[in-house]
Amino acid sequence: MKEELIISGRMNPGIDPYLSIWHWEIPLYLFLGGLAAGLLFFASLYTILGKEKEMQATVKWGPFLASIALVIGLFALFLDLKHKMYFWRLYTTVRLESPMSWGAWTLMVITPLSFIWSASYIKEIIPKWDWKFDFLNKAEAWVIKYRVGFAWVMIVYAVVLGIYTGILLSAFNARPLWNTSILGPLFLVSGMSTGVAAILLMSQNHLERKLLSKVDLLLIGIELFFIVHMFMGFLASSEVQIQAAELFLGGEFTVSFWVFVILLGLIFPAVLEILELRGYKIPVVIPAVLILFGGLLFRFIMVEAGQITRYLY
Amino acid sequence: MRYAMAIDTRKCVGCSDCVVACQTENNVPVGFCRDWITETVDGTYPSLELEIRSERCNHCDNAPCVRCCPTGASHFEDGGIVSVTHNECIGCGACVQSCPYDARYSHPEGYVDKCTFCLHRVKKGDQPACVSVCPTKCMYFGDLDDPNSDVSKALRHRKHKTLAPEAGTKPQIFYLT
Numbered sequence: 001m002k003e004e005l006i007i008s009g010r011m012n013p014g015i016d017p018y019l020s021i022w023h024w025e026i027p028l029y030l031f032l033g034g035l036a037a038g039l040l041f042f043a044s045l046y047t048i049l050g051k052e053k054e055m056q057a058t059v060k061w062g063p064f065l066a067s068i069a070l071v072i073g074l075f076a077l078f079l080d081l082k083h084k085m086y087f088w089r090l091y092t093t094v095r096l097e098s099p100m101s102w103g104a105w106t107l108m109v110i111t112p113l114s115f116i117w118s119a120s121y122i123k124e125i126i127p128k129w130d131w132k133f134d135f136l137n138k139a140e141a142w143v144i145k146y147r148v149g150f151a152w153v154m155i156v157y158a159v160v161l162g163i164y165t166g167i168l169l170s171a172f173n174a175r176p177l178w179n180t181s182i183l184g185p186l187f188l189v190s191g192m193s194t195g196v197a198a199i200l201l202m203s204q205n206h207l208e209r210k211l212l213s214k215v216d217l218l219l220i221g222i223e224l225f226f227i228v229h230m231f232m233g234f235l236a237s238s239e240v241q242i243q244a245a246e247l248f249l250g251g252e253f254t255v256s257f258w259v260f261v262i263l264l265g266l267i268f269p270a271v272l273e274i275l276e277l278r279g280y281k282i283p284v285v286i287p288a289v290l291i292l293f294g295g296l297l298f299r300f301i302m303v304e305a306g307q308i309t310r311y312l313y
Numbered sequence: 314m315r316y317a318m319a320i321d322t323r324k325c326v327g328c329s330d331c332v333v334a335c336q337t338e339n340n341v342p343v344g345f346c347r348d349w350i351t352e353t354v355d356g357t358y359p360s361l362e363l364e365i366r367s368e369r370c371n372h373c374d375n376a377p378c379v380r381c382c383p384t385g386a387s388h389f390e391d392g393g394i395v396s397v398t399h400n401e402c403i404g405c406g407a408c409v410q411s412c413p414y415d416a417r418y419s420h421p422e423g424y425v426d427k428c429t430f431c432l433h434r435v436k437k438g439d440q441p442a443c444v445s446v447c448p449t450k451c452m453y454f455g456d457l458d459d460p461n462s463d464v465s466k467a468l469r470h471r472k473h474k475t476l477a478p479e480a481g482t483k484p485q486i487f488y489l490t
Contacts (some may be wrong), residue, residue, distance in 0.1 A: 082404030
Protein backbone atom coordinates (compact mmCIF):
# COMPACT_ATOMS: atom_id res chain seq x y z
CA MET A 1 0.00 0.00 0.00
CA LYS A 2 1.19 3.46 -0.84
CA GLU A 3 -0.14 6.60 0.77
CA GLU A 4 0.87 10.08 -0.28
CA LEU A 5 -0.02 13.18 1.73
CA ILE A 6 0.76 16.87 1.66
CA ILE A 7 1.64 17.48 5.29
CA SER A 8 2.67 21.12 5.32
CA GLY A 9 -0.99 22.09 4.99
CA ARG A 10 -0.88 23.33 1.40
CA MET A 11 -4.41 24.63 0.88
CA ASN A 12 -3.97 27.14 -1.94
CA PRO A 13 -7.46 28.41 -2.84
CA GLY A 14 -8.53 27.10 -6.25
CA ILE A 15 -5.74 24.50 -6.26
CA ASP A 16 -6.39 22.23 -3.28
CA PRO A 17 -7.85 19.75 -2.49
CA TYR A 18 -8.34 19.56 -6.26
CA LEU A 19 -8.04 22.11 -9.00
CA SER A 20 -11.04 24.39 -9.56
CA ILE A 21 -9.52 27.44 -11.17
CA TRP A 22 -12.07 27.48 -14.00
CA HIS A 23 -15.72 27.76 -13.02
CA TRP A 24 -18.87 28.34 -15.11
CA GLU A 25 -17.34 30.99 -17.39
CA ILE A 26 -15.07 28.70 -19.41
CA PRO A 27 -17.57 25.88 -20.13
CA LEU A 28 -20.24 28.47 -21.01
CA TYR A 29 -17.81 30.12 -23.41
CA LEU A 30 -16.78 26.78 -24.91
CA PHE A 31 -20.46 26.06 -25.54
CA LEU A 32 -21.22 29.48 -27.03
CA GLY A 33 -18.04 29.44 -29.11
CA GLY A 34 -18.94 26.00 -30.50
CA LEU A 35 -22.52 27.11 -31.12
CA ALA A 36 -21.34 30.22 -33.00
CA ALA A 37 -18.85 28.13 -34.98
CA GLY A 38 -21.67 25.77 -36.01
CA LEU A 39 -24.04 28.60 -36.97
CA LEU A 40 -21.41 30.46 -38.99
CA PHE A 41 -20.15 27.27 -40.63
CA PHE A 42 -23.55 26.37 -42.03
CA ALA A 43 -24.38 29.98 -42.99
CA SER A 44 -21.15 30.08 -45.00
CA LEU A 45 -21.56 26.56 -46.39
CA TYR A 46 -25.04 27.12 -47.81
CA THR A 47 -24.01 30.51 -49.20
CA ILE A 48 -21.09 28.89 -50.98
CA LEU A 49 -23.45 26.19 -52.27
CA GLY A 50 -25.80 28.95 -53.51
CA LYS A 51 -28.77 27.89 -51.39
CA GLU A 52 -29.59 31.22 -49.69
CA LYS A 53 -33.19 31.03 -50.93
CA GLU A 54 -33.89 27.54 -49.58
CA MET A 55 -31.98 27.95 -46.32
CA GLN A 56 -33.23 31.33 -45.07
CA ALA A 57 -32.90 30.67 -41.34
CA THR A 58 -29.45 29.14 -41.73
CA VAL A 59 -28.02 31.95 -43.82
CA LYS A 60 -29.84 34.98 -42.34
CA TRP A 61 -30.89 34.25 -38.78
CA GLY A 62 -28.02 31.98 -37.78
CA PRO A 63 -25.30 34.65 -37.89
CA PHE A 64 -27.45 37.01 -35.79
CA LEU A 65 -27.62 34.41 -33.05
CA ALA A 66 -23.90 33.67 -33.53
CA SER A 67 -23.07 37.35 -32.98
CA ILE A 68 -25.05 37.39 -29.73
CA ALA A 69 -23.44 34.10 -28.63
CA LEU A 70 -19.95 35.45 -29.37
CA VAL A 71 -20.57 38.66 -27.40
CA ILE A 72 -21.87 36.74 -24.37
CA GLY A 73 -19.02 34.25 -24.74
CA LEU A 74 -16.40 37.00 -24.88
CA PHE A 75 -17.93 38.59 -21.80
CA ALA A 76 -17.79 35.24 -19.98
CA LEU A 77 -14.11 34.92 -20.96
CA PHE A 78 -13.47 38.40 -19.60
CA LEU A 79 -15.20 37.49 -16.32
CA ASP A 80 -12.93 34.45 -16.03
CA LEU A 81 -9.80 36.61 -16.05
CA LYS A 82 -8.47 37.36 -12.59
CA HIS A 83 -6.18 40.21 -13.63
CA LYS A 84 -8.89 41.85 -15.74
CA MET A 85 -7.38 45.26 -16.39
CA TYR A 86 -4.51 43.62 -18.24
CA PHE A 87 -6.71 41.72 -20.73
CA TRP A 88 -5.34 43.85 -23.60
CA ARG A 89 -2.02 42.05 -23.16
CA LEU A 90 -3.61 39.27 -25.25
CA TYR A 91 -3.43 41.58 -28.24
CA THR A 92 0.09 42.90 -27.87
CA THR A 93 1.64 39.56 -28.80
CA VAL A 94 1.09 36.46 -30.94
CA ARG A 95 2.07 33.27 -29.15
CA LEU A 96 1.94 30.43 -31.66
CA GLU A 97 2.49 27.76 -29.00
CA SER A 98 -0.46 28.92 -26.91
CA PRO A 99 -3.96 27.74 -27.94
CA MET A 100 -5.44 30.57 -25.89
CA SER A 101 -3.52 33.10 -27.98
CA TRP A 102 -4.83 31.44 -31.14
CA GLY A 103 -8.35 31.64 -29.71
CA ALA A 104 -8.05 35.30 -28.76
CA TRP A 105 -6.93 36.24 -32.26
CA THR A 106 -9.52 34.00 -33.93
CA LEU A 107 -12.26 35.70 -31.94
CA MET A 108 -10.82 39.06 -32.95
CA VAL A 109 -11.43 38.10 -36.61
CA ILE A 110 -14.62 36.04 -36.49
CA THR A 111 -16.64 38.33 -34.21
CA PRO A 112 -16.46 41.31 -36.62
CA LEU A 113 -17.05 38.94 -39.56
CA SER A 114 -20.19 37.66 -37.88
CA PHE A 115 -21.40 41.20 -37.19
CA ILE A 116 -20.73 42.37 -40.77
CA TRP A 117 -22.50 39.29 -42.14
CA SER A 118 -25.55 39.95 -39.95
CA ALA A 119 -25.57 43.65 -40.86
CA SER A 120 -25.61 42.81 -44.56
CA TYR A 121 -28.91 40.95 -44.05
CA ILE A 122 -30.57 43.42 -41.71
CA LYS A 123 -32.61 45.10 -44.47
CA GLU A 124 -34.19 41.76 -45.38
CA ILE A 125 -35.30 41.30 -41.81
CA ILE A 126 -36.19 44.91 -40.94
CA PRO A 127 -37.18 46.42 -44.32
CA LYS A 128 -37.36 49.98 -42.93
CA TRP A 129 -33.77 49.86 -41.71
CA ASP A 130 -31.76 52.94 -42.66
CA TRP A 131 -27.96 53.06 -42.37
CA LYS A 132 -28.08 56.93 -42.18
CA PHE A 133 -24.58 57.35 -43.61
CA ASP A 134 -23.78 56.89 -47.25
CA PHE A 135 -20.49 55.09 -46.65
CA LEU A 136 -22.35 52.42 -44.68
CA ASN A 137 -24.69 51.87 -47.60
CA LYS A 138 -21.69 51.52 -49.88
CA ALA A 139 -20.04 49.11 -47.48
CA GLU A 140 -23.23 47.05 -47.33
CA ALA A 141 -23.45 46.91 -51.11
CA TRP A 142 -19.82 45.78 -51.25
CA VAL A 143 -20.39 43.00 -48.71
CA ILE A 144 -23.50 41.81 -50.55
CA LYS A 145 -21.57 41.77 -53.84
CA TYR A 146 -18.73 39.70 -52.42
CA ARG A 147 -20.79 37.52 -50.09
CA VAL A 148 -19.42 34.24 -51.41
CA GLY A 149 -15.83 35.38 -50.89
CA PHE A 150 -16.82 36.46 -47.40
CA ALA A 151 -18.33 33.02 -46.81
CA TRP A 152 -15.06 31.32 -47.76
CA VAL A 153 -13.14 33.33 -45.17
CA MET A 154 -15.82 32.82 -42.53
CA ILE A 155 -16.07 29.06 -43.05
CA VAL A 156 -12.32 28.70 -42.42
CA TYR A 157 -12.47 30.76 -39.24
CA ALA A 158 -15.63 28.95 -38.10
CA VAL A 159 -13.77 25.64 -38.28
CA VAL A 160 -10.76 27.13 -36.47
CA LEU A 161 -13.05 28.50 -33.75
CA GLY A 162 -14.92 25.22 -33.32
CA ILE A 163 -11.82 23.05 -33.21
CA TYR A 164 -9.93 25.45 -30.96
CA THR A 165 -12.54 25.14 -28.19
CA GLY A 166 -11.41 21.52 -27.92
CA ILE A 167 -7.70 22.12 -28.48
CA LEU A 168 -7.74 24.69 -25.69
CA LEU A 169 -8.36 21.79 -23.30
CA SER A 170 -6.45 19.03 -25.09
CA ALA A 171 -3.17 21.00 -25.03
CA PHE A 172 -2.93 20.64 -21.23
CA ASN A 173 -0.98 17.44 -20.73
CA ALA A 174 -1.19 17.92 -16.95
CA ARG A 175 -4.94 17.10 -17.08
CA PRO A 176 -5.14 13.52 -18.38
CA LEU A 177 -8.86 13.69 -19.21
CA TRP A 178 -8.30 16.58 -21.62
CA ASN A 179 -5.03 15.40 -23.04
CA THR A 180 -6.41 13.61 -26.09
CA SER A 181 -6.14 14.94 -29.62
CA ILE A 182 -9.67 13.76 -30.41
CA LEU A 183 -11.09 16.55 -28.22
CA GLY A 184 -10.60 19.14 -31.00
CA PRO A 185 -12.66 17.27 -33.64
CA LEU A 186 -15.14 16.16 -30.95
CA PHE A 187 -15.84 19.71 -29.79
CA LEU A 188 -16.05 20.88 -33.41
CA VAL A 189 -18.68 18.27 -34.29
CA SER A 190 -20.56 18.87 -31.05
CA GLY A 191 -20.53 22.63 -31.71
CA MET A 192 -21.84 22.09 -35.25
CA SER A 193 -24.59 19.86 -33.92
CA THR A 194 -25.70 22.52 -31.40
CA GLY A 195 -25.54 25.10 -34.20
CA VAL A 196 -27.88 22.99 -36.34
CA ALA A 197 -30.21 22.51 -33.36
CA ALA A 198 -30.40 26.28 -32.88
CA ILE A 199 -31.23 26.78 -36.59
CA LEU A 200 -33.93 24.09 -36.33
CA LEU A 201 -35.54 26.17 -33.58
CA MET A 202 -35.58 29.28 -35.80
CA SER A 203 -36.50 27.77 -39.16
CA GLN A 204 -40.05 28.07 -40.48
CA ASN A 205 -39.34 26.19 -43.67
CA HIS A 206 -40.24 22.51 -43.74
CA LEU A 207 -37.65 21.57 -46.39
CA GLU A 208 -34.87 23.42 -44.59
CA ARG A 209 -35.73 21.65 -41.34
CA LYS A 210 -35.79 18.29 -43.08
CA LEU A 211 -32.36 18.79 -44.61
CA LEU A 212 -30.88 20.08 -41.34
CA SER A 213 -32.35 17.15 -39.39
CA LYS A 214 -30.46 14.81 -41.72
CA VAL A 215 -27.26 16.81 -41.27
CA ASP A 216 -27.76 16.73 -37.52
CA LEU A 217 -28.22 12.95 -37.51
CA LEU A 218 -24.91 12.60 -39.32
CA LEU A 219 -23.20 14.93 -36.83
CA ILE A 220 -24.63 13.07 -33.82
CA GLY A 221 -23.41 9.79 -35.32
CA ILE A 222 -19.88 11.17 -35.75
CA GLU A 223 -19.97 12.63 -32.24
CA LEU A 224 -20.94 9.31 -30.67
CA PHE A 225 -18.20 7.58 -32.64
CA PHE A 226 -15.63 10.13 -31.38
CA ILE A 227 -16.78 9.69 -27.77
CA VAL A 228 -16.47 5.91 -27.94
CA HIS A 229 -13.09 6.38 -29.61
CA MET A 230 -11.99 8.76 -26.84
CA PHE A 231 -12.76 6.23 -24.10
CA MET A 232 -11.09 3.44 -26.05
CA GLY A 233 -8.00 5.62 -26.24
CA PHE A 234 -8.06 6.38 -22.52
CA LEU A 235 -8.47 2.75 -21.51
CA ALA A 236 -5.55 1.72 -23.72
CA SER A 237 -3.33 4.50 -22.38
CA SER A 238 -1.33 5.19 -19.22
CA GLU A 239 -2.54 4.86 -15.63
CA VAL A 240 -3.53 8.53 -15.27
CA GLN A 241 -5.77 8.35 -18.36
CA ILE A 242 -7.33 5.08 -17.22
CA GLN A 243 -8.18 6.84 -13.95
CA ALA A 244 -9.61 9.76 -15.94
CA ALA A 245 -11.86 7.37 -17.89
CA GLU A 246 -12.95 5.69 -14.66
CA LEU A 247 -14.53 8.97 -13.52
CA PHE A 248 -17.07 8.26 -16.29
CA LEU A 249 -17.14 4.46 -16.02
CA GLY A 250 -18.46 3.97 -12.51
CA GLY A 251 -17.05 7.17 -11.02
CA GLU A 252 -18.84 10.34 -9.98
CA PHE A 253 -19.63 11.59 -13.52
CA THR A 254 -21.13 8.30 -14.75
CA VAL A 255 -24.81 9.23 -14.43
CA SER A 256 -24.53 12.87 -15.46
CA PHE A 257 -22.50 11.96 -18.53
CA TRP A 258 -24.14 8.79 -19.84
CA VAL A 259 -27.73 9.62 -18.91
CA PHE A 260 -27.92 13.37 -19.50
CA VAL A 261 -25.28 14.01 -22.19
CA ILE A 262 -25.28 10.76 -24.18
CA LEU A 263 -28.81 9.41 -23.73
CA LEU A 264 -30.90 12.60 -23.37
CA GLY A 265 -28.56 14.94 -25.23
CA LEU A 266 -27.63 12.77 -28.23
CA ILE A 267 -29.38 9.41 -28.62
CA PHE A 268 -32.93 10.44 -27.64
CA PRO A 269 -33.00 13.55 -29.89
CA ALA A 270 -31.52 11.47 -32.72
CA VAL A 271 -34.35 8.95 -32.35
CA LEU A 272 -36.92 11.77 -32.34
CA GLU A 273 -35.36 13.24 -35.50
CA ILE A 274 -35.48 9.86 -37.23
CA LEU A 275 -39.15 9.47 -36.26
CA GLU A 276 -39.91 12.97 -37.53
CA LEU A 277 -38.19 12.25 -40.84
CA ARG A 278 -40.33 9.09 -41.09
CA GLY A 279 -43.42 11.32 -40.88
CA TYR A 280 -44.38 11.22 -37.20
CA LYS A 281 -45.55 14.57 -35.81
CA ILE A 282 -42.94 15.62 -33.26
CA PRO A 283 -42.43 19.26 -32.26
CA VAL A 284 -38.92 20.16 -33.43
CA VAL A 285 -38.37 22.10 -30.24
CA ILE A 286 -37.94 18.89 -28.20
CA PRO A 287 -34.89 17.38 -29.97
CA ALA A 288 -33.37 20.84 -30.57
CA VAL A 289 -33.55 21.92 -26.93
CA LEU A 290 -32.26 18.54 -25.76
CA ILE A 291 -29.25 18.80 -28.08
CA LEU A 292 -28.47 22.33 -26.92
CA PHE A 293 -28.79 21.33 -23.27
CA GLY A 294 -26.67 18.20 -23.83
CA GLY A 295 -23.94 20.27 -25.51
CA LEU A 296 -23.86 22.75 -22.65
CA LEU A 297 -23.78 20.03 -20.00
CA PHE A 298 -21.07 18.13 -21.92
CA ARG A 299 -18.74 21.13 -21.66
CA PHE A 300 -19.48 21.72 -17.99
CA ILE A 301 -18.74 18.06 -17.21
CA MET A 302 -15.54 17.98 -19.28
CA VAL A 303 -14.15 21.15 -17.65
CA GLU A 304 -15.11 20.07 -14.12
CA ALA A 305 -13.94 16.46 -14.45
CA GLY A 306 -10.73 17.40 -16.26
CA GLN A 307 -9.63 19.61 -13.40
CA ILE A 308 -9.95 16.68 -10.99
CA THR A 309 -7.61 14.48 -13.05
CA ARG A 310 -3.93 14.87 -12.29
CA TYR A 311 -0.52 13.19 -12.14
CA LEU A 312 0.41 13.46 -8.48
CA TYR A 313 -1.14 12.88 -5.05
CA MET B 314 23.94 28.09 -16.91
CA ARG B 315 21.16 25.85 -15.61
CA TYR B 316 19.88 26.39 -12.10
CA ALA B 317 18.57 23.29 -10.36
CA MET B 318 17.94 21.92 -6.90
CA ALA B 319 18.63 18.57 -5.30
CA ILE B 320 16.79 17.57 -2.14
CA ASP B 321 17.97 14.73 0.07
CA THR B 322 14.89 12.72 1.05
CA ARG B 323 16.99 10.82 3.61
CA LYS B 324 17.88 13.99 5.46
CA CYS B 325 14.58 15.89 5.21
CA VAL B 326 12.54 15.61 8.42
CA GLY B 327 9.53 17.55 7.12
CA CYS B 328 9.83 20.44 9.58
CA SER B 329 8.29 22.94 7.10
CA ASP B 330 10.99 25.51 7.80
CA CYS B 331 11.45 25.96 4.03
CA VAL B 332 7.73 26.66 3.64
CA VAL B 333 7.73 29.36 6.31
CA ALA B 334 11.01 30.87 5.10
CA CYS B 335 9.58 31.19 1.60
CA GLN B 336 6.34 32.75 2.82
CA THR B 337 8.31 35.32 4.83
CA GLU B 338 10.95 36.07 2.21
CA ASN B 339 8.50 36.46 -0.65
CA ASN B 340 5.53 38.05 1.18
CA VAL B 341 3.34 35.12 0.17
CA PRO B 342 -0.25 36.02 1.12
CA VAL B 343 -1.69 34.30 4.20
CA GLY B 344 -3.27 30.97 3.31
CA PHE B 345 -1.03 30.37 0.28
CA CYS B 346 2.31 28.65 -0.18
CA ARG B 347 4.87 28.34 -2.96
CA ASP B 348 6.52 25.24 -1.51
CA TRP B 349 5.12 22.41 0.54
CA ILE B 350 6.01 19.10 2.19
CA THR B 351 4.80 15.72 0.99
CA GLU B 352 5.05 12.46 2.85
CA THR B 353 4.89 9.10 1.10
CA VAL B 354 4.40 5.98 3.16
CA ASP B 355 4.98 2.73 1.34
CA GLY B 356 4.36 -0.82 2.57
CA THR B 357 2.40 -2.50 5.34
CA TYR B 358 3.12 -2.35 9.08
CA PRO B 359 5.67 -3.26 10.39
CA SER B 360 7.72 -2.98 7.19
CA LEU B 361 7.07 0.61 6.22
CA GLU B 362 9.11 3.02 4.21
CA LEU B 363 8.77 6.75 4.65
CA GLU B 364 9.86 9.43 2.21
CA ILE B 365 9.54 13.12 2.98
CA ARG B 366 9.94 15.66 0.22
CA SER B 367 10.01 19.43 0.08
CA GLU B 368 8.26 20.27 -3.20
CA ARG B 369 7.91 23.41 -5.31
CA CYS B 370 7.87 24.56 -8.95
CA ASN B 371 10.19 22.25 -10.91
CA HIS B 372 11.44 25.01 -13.23
CA CYS B 373 11.00 22.51 -16.05
CA ASP B 374 13.16 22.52 -19.16
CA ASN B 375 10.06 21.80 -21.22
CA ALA B 376 7.72 24.02 -19.20
CA PRO B 377 4.07 23.63 -20.30
CA CYS B 378 3.16 26.82 -18.41
CA VAL B 379 5.52 28.89 -20.57
CA ARG B 380 4.20 27.26 -23.73
CA CYS B 381 0.52 27.83 -23.01
CA CYS B 382 0.76 31.41 -21.73
CA PRO B 383 -1.18 33.60 -24.20
CA THR B 384 0.67 36.82 -23.37
CA GLY B 385 4.23 35.68 -22.70
CA ALA B 386 3.96 36.65 -19.01
CA SER B 387 5.26 33.19 -18.08
CA HIS B 388 8.82 33.05 -19.35
CA PHE B 389 12.31 31.69 -18.74
CA GLU B 390 14.83 33.85 -16.91
CA ASP B 391 18.56 33.30 -17.26
CA GLY B 392 19.49 29.86 -15.98
CA GLY B 393 16.10 28.38 -16.88
CA ILE B 394 14.18 29.86 -13.95
CA VAL B 395 10.47 29.97 -14.84
CA SER B 396 9.03 33.32 -13.87
CA VAL B 397 5.81 35.35 -14.24
CA THR B 398 5.80 39.05 -15.17
CA HIS B 399 2.94 40.38 -13.04
CA ASN B 400 1.81 43.21 -15.28
CA GLU B 401 1.71 40.98 -18.36
CA CYS B 402 -0.35 38.26 -16.65
CA ILE B 403 -4.10 38.44 -17.35
CA GLY B 404 -5.01 35.74 -14.81
CA CYS B 405 -6.59 33.40 -17.38
CA GLY B 406 -5.54 30.30 -15.44
CA ALA B 407 -4.08 28.41 -18.44
CA CYS B 408 -0.68 27.94 -16.78
CA VAL B 409 -2.34 26.74 -13.56
CA GLN B 410 -4.15 24.06 -15.60
CA SER B 411 -0.97 23.11 -17.45
CA CYS B 412 1.20 22.36 -14.39
CA PRO B 413 1.36 18.66 -13.44
CA TYR B 414 2.78 19.68 -10.05
CA ASP B 415 0.04 22.20 -9.24
CA ALA B 416 2.85 24.57 -8.28
CA ARG B 417 1.05 27.74 -9.36
CA TYR B 418 -1.75 29.63 -7.70
CA SER B 419 -3.80 32.71 -8.34
CA HIS B 420 -2.54 35.57 -6.16
CA PRO B 421 -5.34 37.58 -4.48
CA GLU B 422 -4.21 40.58 -6.56
CA GLY B 423 -5.12 38.67 -9.73
CA TYR B 424 -1.87 37.57 -11.32
CA VAL B 425 -0.47 34.05 -11.10
CA ASP B 426 2.29 33.47 -8.57
CA LYS B 427 4.79 30.68 -7.93
CA CYS B 428 8.28 29.79 -6.73
CA THR B 429 10.96 31.97 -8.35
CA PHE B 430 13.97 30.05 -6.97
CA CYS B 431 14.32 33.37 -5.05
CA LEU B 432 15.70 34.97 -8.20
CA HIS B 433 16.26 38.26 -6.32
CA ARG B 434 18.58 36.46 -3.88
CA VAL B 435 20.25 34.24 -6.47
CA LYS B 436 21.18 37.29 -8.57
CA LYS B 437 23.10 38.61 -5.54
CA GLY B 438 24.89 35.29 -5.14
CA ASP B 439 22.75 34.14 -2.20
CA GLN B 440 20.98 30.83 -1.83
CA PRO B 441 17.16 30.64 -2.16
CA ALA B 442 15.44 31.29 1.20
CA CYS B 443 14.28 27.68 1.60
CA VAL B 444 17.79 26.32 1.07
CA SER B 445 19.40 28.86 3.38
CA VAL B 446 17.22 28.00 6.39
CA CYS B 447 17.07 24.21 6.12
CA PRO B 448 18.13 22.91 9.56
CA THR B 449 19.24 19.52 8.24
CA LYS B 450 20.98 21.03 5.18
CA CYS B 451 19.11 18.62 2.93
CA MET B 452 18.78 21.01 -0.01
CA TYR B 453 21.43 21.76 -2.60
CA PHE B 454 21.06 24.61 -5.07
CA GLY B 455 23.30 25.71 -7.92
CA ASP B 456 24.29 25.58 -11.55
CA LEU B 457 24.15 22.17 -13.24
CA ASP B 458 26.67 23.34 -15.85
CA ASP B 459 29.24 23.97 -13.12
CA PRO B 460 30.70 20.60 -12.04
CA ASN B 461 31.78 22.08 -8.70
CA SER B 462 28.36 23.45 -7.68
CA ASP B 463 26.59 21.91 -4.67
CA VAL B 464 23.83 20.49 -6.82
CA SER B 465 26.20 18.91 -9.38
CA LYS B 466 28.22 17.27 -6.63
CA ALA B 467 25.13 15.95 -4.87
CA LEU B 468 23.74 14.47 -8.09
CA ARG B 469 27.07 12.90 -9.04
CA HIS B 470 27.31 10.72 -5.97
CA ARG B 471 23.71 9.80 -5.22
CA LYS B 472 20.81 8.00 -6.86
CA HIS B 473 18.11 10.48 -7.69
CA LYS B 474 14.68 10.85 -9.28
CA THR B 475 12.30 13.56 -10.46
CA LEU B 476 8.54 13.86 -9.92
CA ALA B 477 6.14 12.71 -12.64
CA PRO B 478 8.80 12.49 -15.37
CA GLU B 479 6.09 10.79 -17.47
CA ALA B 480 4.42 14.20 -17.83
CA GLY B 481 7.29 15.05 -20.16
CA THR B 482 8.18 18.36 -18.57
CA LYS B 483 11.88 17.64 -17.84
CA PRO B 484 11.73 18.85 -14.22
CA GLN B 485 14.83 20.37 -12.63
CA ILE B 486 14.17 19.53 -8.96
CA PHE B 487 15.94 16.27 -8.15
CA TYR B 488 15.22 14.05 -5.16
CA LEU B 489 18.14 12.06 -3.73
CA THR B 490 16.82 8.68 -2.67
